[in-house]
Amino acid sequence: MTGKDIEQRHEEQLNGGSEKSGIKGYLLHRAKPYLPPWLGAGTIGVTGAAANLVWQGDTGMGVLLTLGSVALTGSTWWAAKGTGKERRLHSAITVAAGSSWFTSAALFGPGWDMWFVGGIVGALSWNVRQVMRRDPDGAKASASDGGLMEKIGLAKAKMGAAKVEPNRVTVPIALDAGTQSNDDMAKALVNVASALDIPATAVRYLPDSNSARRGDLVIVPMDMLADTVRWEEQGPSLPGGSITDPIVLGVYDDGSPLMMWFPGDPNAGRNATNVLIAGMTGAGKGDGALNLMTEILSRKDVVFWLNDPKGFQDFRPLLPGIDWATDATGTETMAEAVLPTVQARTAWLGTHGYRQWCIEASVTQSDPGHSCRTDGTACGCPGMPYLIVWFEEAGVGLSVLGEDAFNNIANLARSGGVGFVVSLQRASHDQLSTTTRDALGTRICFGVQNATAAGFMLPDSVIDAGAAPERWANRRPGYCYLVTPGVDEDRYSSPGRTRWFTPTANSLMEAVAAWAARNGAKPDPITAGAAAKAVGKAYTERARHKEENPEAGDEDEEETVSQLDDEDRDIDPNEELPPARPGEENVVFDQGDGVDLSREEARAALQEIVAEFENEGTMVIGVVDVMEHAERFGRKRGWVSGELQQLLEDGRLAVTSKPGRYRIVPAMADA
Template sequence: MAERDAQRQLAELLEVQLQGGSDAGGVGKYLLHRAKPHVPPWLGWAGTGLVGALGHWQWGESAAAGVGLTLASVALTGATWLMGKSTSQQRRLHSAVTVAAGSAWVTAACLAGPMTGPVDDLYLMAGPVMALSWNVRMVLRHNPEGSAGNSNPDGSLLEKVGLARAQIGEAKVEPNRVTAPVALEAGEQTNDDVTKALARIASALDLPTSAVRYHADPGSARRGDLVIVPEDQLATVADWEGPSNLGGSIAEPLVIGRYDDGAPLQVWLPGDPETKRNSTHLLIAGGTGSGKGETALNLLSEILSRRDVIVWFSDPKAFQDFAPLRPGLDWSAEGGTDTEVMVESVKAVIPARTRWLGAHGYRQWVPAAAEQQNDPAHSCRSDGRACGCEGMPFLVSWFEEAANTLRNLGDDAFTGIAQEARSAGISLVVSLQRPSYDQMSTSTRASLPSVIALGCDPRDEGFSLPEAVLDAGAHPGAWGNRRPGYCYLVSPGVAEDRYPSPGRTLAFPARAVKTMEQLAAWAQRNGAPAGPVTAGAVSGVAGRAYTGRTAPDSAEQTTALRAIEEEDDMNHGGLLLDPEDAHIDPEAELPDPQEGDDAPIFGQNTGRKPSPEEARRLFADALVEFEAAGQMVVGPKDFMDWCDRHHLSRPWVSERLKEAAMDGRLEATNTTGRWRIVPLLAAA
């Protein structure tokens, strides 16, 4: 693009020069003006002859002058060669040969005389040839019809940024986007040189740094594509008006915004065996105020609008941003123990889902897997007939504000899911502000191949985007929290030259709440059920904690049997009253002293030691209570109130937990001291 602009400007300047100064008509005037640009080489030829004649008159008999003229000729030729280093190789050589020939003739003419021997013949024959060579070069160089890829005009863009010897091929022009192939000088320049020059190219074009990108050819160290987007179309905020493909398949693209050239910003979660696109997990990363919440709303609303997917969603912020969409979720958790259960459930459904896919002849999840299995090619029967099994929808397991979950469960809480879930038709979505090594394990981060990187601290860019994308011109640290919704998308299905292209997600104004509520209602009526495979596997882990997608008016409210946490003290909404004390009249007189009231409270043995039979019965009843309340992950701290009620000690509970694990009633989780309850039917 820059080369074409340079040539166009040169052509226009030439035309002005040709037409300027002509205020009379006639063929003679026209030819004279057309000849003007070609006169300088001929003036140089004439001037060379004049200098030779004057030099002979002055130094014709001086031996010292001969030495001086010879040295001056060599010095002038060398200086011309050195000064031409920043130009093209062809122009450099042409200039040096011209100066060498002219200075040699002047030396000969000064010493022997311009009319002596072959000196005059060389002047009359070689001089016009040299002048004509420059005329031909000028015609070719200023031809507006010529290809920009065959030359590098003086003063071009690449010369200004230190890439004078690079060649730009024919550019591909699209609406608000120009892609030009670049070939660097072999052995002298590499793709890294272009990467380092991107800021200077943007400065030369008077564009922001993010408007210029370079996509290196993976098969070459000196070839690539220079991409320039002259107009930032992201400056204008675009509001979300509703899902892009209501009732479509989750395998179709999810539209979450637009690129800076106006193209749609799209992401795919399932894989596609036809196009060799892999299924993916997704990381949403961005600092405070970067628009991470609205980006998540874009993606979640697109997912819920598809017919063959279910969503399990954990949000420790109690669905502050996602409340309108919550009824459309198949399972929602507000952090803490509920999220522990969800994590363990996702781990448990992976083998069940992969077993079903393998039995029905699917190497990976495809939309046909969500339909009833009426195709003999995808039958679990051994006789070759269609099995008619109920389909299995795609599963999105989403952990919002995942830093909270990782602190509670450990930095490798998602590692097993990230490494194994893709083959089971499950996509893991993790959203957090800073995906650094101290937040999540490097194994988990390496297993999240897709990322939506929003504005962040410049020091955190390397945690969000691959190094190659940053080298190509991506710079989320330049936005910080000043441009909410600006992002880079790296994901399978997205062209690699789009990775360093900035995009912007859609904004959710207040009027969008009504549309989101309607979308959630649509998902309740038309969304896919979990299916027997997924529902059976999760029920074996979560018990009553998992109910599936239910209508708001039919949802049952259950109270978990757990210890009061610190945040409960701040948000209890009323007096903290133990139900066992509800019958006490606060105005009644205290009873008279009884025997034993003065017995010491402290310094005594804590609790009592029940018989083995009674211990097993009490503990079994406690686990049943927890299971009935939907709390499927427990630890000693959850038994504090229960211990007080039954006069038992915490060490006694720890011993019973270990015994229950040995009996198969409990299973260990990733977190030390936390156990997952195995439902009674599964345990039996």
Template sequence: MARNSNGRRVRHTDFLDNGLVAEYTGSGLLPGQSAGGGAYLVQRAMPHLPPWVAAAGIGIAGGLGSLQWAQSAAAGVGLTLVSVGLTGATWWMGKVTTPQRRLHSAITVAAASAWTTAACLAGPTAGPLPDLYLMGAPAVALSWNIRVILRRNDSPADQSGDKGLLEKVGLARAQIGNAKVEPNRVTAPLAVEAGEQTNDDVSKALGRIASALDLPTSAVRYQPDPDSSRRGELVIVPEDMLAEAAYWEGPSNLGGSIADPLLIGRYDDGSPMFLWLPGDPDAGRNGTHVLIAGGTGSGKGETALNLQTEILSRRDVLLWLSDPKMFQDFRPLLPGIDWAAEGGTPTEVMVEAIQAVIPARTRWLGRHNYRQWIPAAAQVQNDPQHSCRTDGRACGCAGMPYLVAWMEEAASTLRNLGDDAFTGIAQEARSAGVSLIVSLQRPSYDQMSTSTRASLPSVIALGCDPRDESFSLPDTVLDAGAHPGAWGNRRPGYCYLVTPGIDETRYASPGRTWGFGPNAVSLMEVLADWAQRNGATADPVTAGAASSVAGNAYTGRPTPGDTPTAHDEDDMDGTGYGPLVDPEDADIDPEAELPDDEPGDDAPIFGQESGRKPSPEEARRLFVQALEEFERAGHMVVGPKDFMDWCDRNNLSRPWVSARLKEAALEGRLEPTNTTGRWRIVPALTAA
């Protein structure tokens, strides 16, 4: 027997009376189990024995009763009243079942009680009583055996079985076909009445079906047939296998390709939950972008860790990560990440770099005869079929790894850059071997443009406010029974996965990502060290395009030697954060006496006349120097607000800076970004 989410034991009769899960208890074996020949026959015969046992019991009762009440008038009256009362009670109690079962039960009880009454009064061997027993008892027992056999509906979907449950939920004329029973999963074809009902009626009845079966709403799903408006498959999962959290034990395919499936959790029937990022021309699957959506406390952080650890464990992929939360959840993985940017200006630079990288990568793939990125594109190009040379020989160009651009807490980035900041990337990146992953709490139209949302075909929808369900999942998946609003933040990690590569019937199946406990930190650090030493490095095309925009802000993944493993007592404070003394104060002797007062030490600091305003030529020279300082610092996106302190120091106004920014753009030193008033610095070596 199975158990539902409340721990109640679930019998097969708790499901549809036509035997949707009869195989669970009909033979005593679960699917996939086997027994010996004799045991098998006994197990198959057991469901048919009760009517024969009852028939034998009636004969014994009639014989014993005749010894006590033979020729007794008072006993005759009592037995007659008992027979009538028992038959009437059977008819009354049968009103909750089907008319056929009610009539069959009443006739059986009436015949058995009448024969028992006559046998008790006259004796079981008197007159025709023995013949009636020998002919009637087997006939009645066989009739119940036949009924049990017919309950296992082997007819096509056009022939319906017992309608008890369907009548309760308003689908009395729906027809259920032969059910497919798997461990903890029952799938049955369903067809509603032609011309009277549609698949929408079944979707609306899912909550009532779950109520009738005493199961959670998410345990009952319906997958419409795309070729019919009245046929589909009803799926029932009686036991919630996600209630007990399972924890991450390491990557599923260390050293594999990013083209292989990424394992991020499990479904409610125990099967693995996979996600693919690159496309596969042989399988007819396109590359995809991913939206991760869920409210506070729904498990977005651990879901992101599941996906990031799988990405970093592959040999042919780069990960660029923007996180306004300063990598609070992902710090153990930083050594393996090719580019990590905090929020604000660093993220602006990364977005601009991604926009520049896409056409460069697309151009390279096209020149090497790749219509889309495949694992061979990440290898050295020694195949003449993928050569950029015109003489038909292999070009030997360096391979191009896949690129994943991850925007964590993207709501903050969208507020700063505009709700269409990712639109161009999402629409163009897939053909360039780039996947965009956007994570935020509420992907509503007021935070993300509808064009961007439409360009994110994959979604991991975690628990949310019921009013936000339509922002995360397509209407077809919600109609099929998906209900992330039922979880809220009470079940972290519970999610629905909609993505190319998995069966669409799985879209409405709940899953749960692996949990990351305290013990996972050390394992993540080991994985990051592996990725740092063995992961892909940026190809010249990607690195060149990124550096042409980001300058010093993009340096690629740090090499193992760049990460300090021990603290030097001479220049470290014991925490790994560098010297305790500012460089300009390094020569000061802390033991020396302070100098005596000098003339002018008591002059007021405030209320004095401001400094000299520079001449126009000097001001322009200072402005050029300021741009160079921003570039050296990796601050590659600027606007008037970035010059506020500089204006105060040089007695220049913000309007003057705005005018100089426009002039620099005309000269090719700056380029406009998607955000009004923000300009991208063109590195000096590549300035037009």
């Protein structure tokens, strides 16, 4: 019998009816479970005395009774083979002693002294066994775990009362003190999944931070992520809302929303965050990025910058809503613009009394408590929207910029009301520096190739709790783990799934982008001014994507600000030049190969080349870029390198995060 059966039987015996009343009835009621051994001893005494009257001195019957005693003892031993060793031995000894006394009493007369002592000892031994058999704690543990803890090698561990929620069961675990720890439970999770016949990702263990041997075992019996959800069926979670509202990316495996925040909230105890997204090819990282981007563009108080070396292959329908979008040619330029922009925004927030960006900073500053004036009156400065800077396929950009390129940006972005997003396939140290990775507090980890890649993305505590993105790799696109401020740490090891973008989603994506272009936030003077001062026309004449105008029948197109001076706008480039005036016949427009240029002329030619790069919007250059025009100044690589250093000293160039690369300081930056 199991502990549960024994306990149930005992309760039935205790709760059975009794015809007595009062104290005698109560005593008889409580004594009933312990009477059978005494009744058995009494029955043997009475039947033994009666048998003596019939078989005293009968030799033949003596032989039969002896053989019967041996057979009965052997049968008892055989019948008890399915019980424990102690119970089997106890039963056989009791039967052997009782049958021997009965045989002796029948043939030679009852020995009442032996019967009295032996009966009492035998009955009491069974009473003691019955008392010790009643272990409420053991019975409850056995009933609750069904032997599960024993199956997984943690037999001494105890399971508490389970908390049952929709598609989620939470069971408190108390491991054996001194011999077991939370690490043992974390290692046994695969065995738990095997015992319950469920996927390994459906089981996780959440250790108690105040105990080394207690925690919660969480079981999600049904995978609610198996059925993909199309993004266009629901669209953005909160169109027209604030970036301070939660951003919903999908659902967890128990059906609850998968969500995060960018800005911090002191009242909620939540820090602002930067985001690191990683996942192998085919794991659904692109759809996850679209979920996040469409959420961002549907909010009213955020400006969005995007660098995508792939040329916006996945994000083209969203371009009209993006303030500044650059491809591979603009990676260095945008990277160089971000840090001074962050610093300018941080200074503005500090001047207006904000310790961090909040929604009040996004509107006109009419509160005297947030004024940049010293007289205590409201300053009326334009508000500063939140800024999100996203580097897609950042591994490509980092191969050009260097792995340390994002260090300062990642460390300072949050203080300036900037959300910094880095997306790449593998966040290994050879692509992304440890310093940058540690500053990206939010991790969205899609399927990866192996546990090593998972370790680059997820904290050890989350992996120990059961998170294992390598188990599904790219076989379940969209499955991910989310580690982010504002979400209970218990959720970190719970898998979620982002929504699926199909070709039919393009029209709704275009609608989101059109809304952002018309109603979304525009760059504030501080942000726009800092970017323009850093990279000049690369920002001020950035490509702006028009939305389609059904009434005019125009197609989507890029609009750029003309680089011509106002007085030259009406010049027809196809018109013949006027004849030369007297004295202008000898003007030379082409310097040929530049071999005969003087030092001053070569320097002037180099400065013209730098100016041309600036006019084209190429704000980060190196020796190799300038050498493509070497025929114009007739000098070798060493001379160019030295002259770039001189321009650096003159302030025309500025250093970048990568040695050998220089940022062009816009000619009108000071103005």
